[in-house]
Amino acid sequence: MDSDQDILQRIHGVNHRAAIPADLPMRAWVHAWLFDTRRKGNLQKTVDRWIGLLIAANLTALMLEHMPALYEPHARWFHLFDVFSVAVFTLEYLLRLYVAPEDPEFSGHSHPRLAHARSPFAVIDLLAILPFYLQALVPVDLRALRFLRLLRILKLFRVLAPAWKEFVQANAGRTFRQRVHALVFPSDYGGTLHQLFDGFIVLWVVISVVAVVLESVHSVHYVLNVEFIVLDAVAVTIFTAEYLLRLYACVETPGYQRAVAGRFKHASSFSSVIDFLAILPFFLEVFLHQLFDLRFLRVFRLLRLFKLTRYTGATRTLTTVVLREWPVLAASAFVMLLLVILTASLGYLFEHEAQPEKFENIPQSIYWAVITLASVGYGDISPVTPMGRLMTIILALLGIGIFAIPAALLSSAFTDQLRIERETLKNELYEMLADGHLSEDEADKINREARRLHLSEDEVQRLIIKAQRERELKEDVSMLPLHKIAANPPHAIEYFRWTLANLRQVGVMTSLEEFERLAVHGGRLTPQELALWQAIQGSGSAAGSSRPSP
DSSP states (O other): OOOOHHHHHHHHHOHHHSSSSSSHHHHHHHHHHHTTTTTTSSHHHHHHHHHHHHHHHHHHHHHHOOHHHGGGGHHHHHHHHHHHHHHHHHHHHHHHHHGGGGGGTTTTSSHHHHHHHHHHHHHHHHHHHHHHHHHHSSHHHHHHHHGGGGGGGGHHHHHHHHHHHHHHHHHTOOOHHHHHHHHHOOOOOOOOHHHHHHHHHHHHHHHHHHHHHHHHHHHHHHHHHHHHHHHHHHHHHHHHHHHHHHHHHGGGTTOOSSSSSHHHHHHHSSHHHHHHHHHHHHHHHHHHTSOOOGGGGGGGGGGGGGGGEEEEEHHHHHHHHHHTTTTHHHHHHHHHHHHHHHHHHHHHHHHHTTTTTTTTHHHHHHHHHHHHHHTOOSSSSSSSSSSHHHHHHHHHHHHHHHHHHHHHHHHHHHHHHHHHHHHHHHHHHHGGGGGGGOOHHHHHHHHHHHHTTTOHHHHHHHHHHHHHHHHHHHHOGGGHHHHHTOOOHHHHHHHHHHHHHHHHHHHSSSSSSHHHHHHHHHHOOOOHHHHHHHHHHOHHHHHHSSSSSO
């Protein structure tokens, strides 16, 4: 049976003291901590993640260097960033060369470091830093070699290659469409490659939205107009490919199996509509710009921000809350609508003659009613008559309570929904721990749910302890109702043994002589029940009569 610490280690993958002994030799200790992919609880994934982010930052800097308006005023900072990046990449290269004898891939060679240096990944690592040192050491103009910095992107294959290998092994024997489904949809077959795919899409969503925002700044747009066009074209290409892949593979998802109807159902879902609207303005502007001025559609590219709702559980929780509380919210909205119309009508009645240009009609008065009831009060429209001002005071006080109802409902329901989902997670833990063991797949599922619910390690530990205690109570058959005991033969046997033990304990603690006298002469027990009692106690009435009373 796993201990609490073992279960936590399996869920979070972190238990430093247990995973890596402190008395290892330095080289083995460094390899175990930083580069060993087989050891649980080390920093290997963290190192790969930060190296990947640094590579992405280097590629961004390399593109920005070709924009004189941005590069020339900040050339010193670009150089310092390049020096920092080369220092990190050099340190990584030297550390990997140092620990090569500990790597199972090279430890069997007579010269493991030489074997490592000739490996494809090591060659890529060397080429990623070589141009910098050539420029610094060789007294010739080697600026043409700076393009070799693009080779730093190949360092990402150190992360992609294991993920691809894992993906291929998990999807062995499956069809091409099933593999595409595993790549773009959450499933048990996607693994790390699916997470990388999601991260790639999220990155491009953020990049494209930031570009749309900066494009609205005239000075920035004037300098980077061409770059914005290219960036938008690349983003649309990526999002279009993603949309088509999802449409192609959605039939592998339960509920979407039919070739035409399933794809139409998927295309009409909220997330797919958002995906479609994220790319639609680009194609409309490309193909219809000769007929219409569609530049206004560019602002709708901000809809790409809604693509992020697919990758966060908070949106799903909020949607569940709104759907669950919709009747109450609709009733509250109906009350607010009545109050707004009534307020606008009264405002028109009292203020029309005094301010015909501001309270021209009831529809125009609705604007004033809403900002008054919502306690915003911009001040551009305000009553001047005594009755109008009195009504404004009353409605402003009413609005504080009326307009606060939906917010209070959503806040309470959202909290309640989080409690329900955490209870669901606890119940899942309870079921998974029924055998006292947590498998890797179960740990991954709990880990995903914990991240979605933003649970810390301490909170997960409390849930585990609570689930284990409830499981222990369940194993205590004395606490279960009889119908549940009868439904489980092992529980029935345990309950029978527990009952016999209690009866024997009663026989030891009570006066058998008085017990049998009341049972026989008082008619409390039948002869069969008395015989069963004597059999349980292992003695007849004679033996019982010789036992002294307590």
